Amino acid sequence: MTPTAFLTADVLIAYSAYFVGTASPGPSNLAIMSLAMSAGRRAALAFALGVVSGSFFWALLASLGLSAVLAAYSGCLVAIKIAGGLYLLWLGVKSARSALAPASLGGPRA
Numbered sequence: 001m002t003p004t005a006f007l008t009a010d011v012l013i014a015y016s017a018y019f020v021g022t023a024s025p026g027p028s029n030l031a032i033m034s035l036a037m038s039a040g041r042r043a044a045l046a047f048a049l050g051v052v053s054g055s056f057f058w059a060l061l062a063s064l065g066l067s068a069v070l071a072a073y074s075g076c077l078v079a080i081k082i083a084g085g086l087y088l089l090w091l092g093v094k095s096a097r098s099a100l101a102p103a104s105l106g107g108p109r110a
Contacts (some may be wrong), residue, residue, distance in 0.1 A: 018059055028051045031051075032044050032047055032048045035047050
């Protein structure tokens with residue numbers, strides 16, 4: 001593959017569409033704004049860097065043909081779905097425990 005193959009018009013259009021989709025407001029942007037209001041600019045910038053790098057990582061994997069690999073090895077896709085479901089269950093249990101725990105106030109009680 002030549003170095004100029006990465007700069008074809010089709011690839012640039014795909015990256016432009018991906019950038020617009022990534023930059024548009026969504027749950028990650030709301031999480032960044034919420035963190036900025038509650039924990040400050042430094043924490044929000046670190047979180048935003050994580051969101052952008054994770055998003056770029058998935059875009060890179062998609063552009064390198066991860067979907068073709070998963071189509072060829074469907075067992076891997078099933079394993080990824082099971083792992084993702086278990087992770088979501090773990091997050092749900094953690095969230096339920098947090099919601100059911102008695103609320104503690106940081107300040108002194110009167």
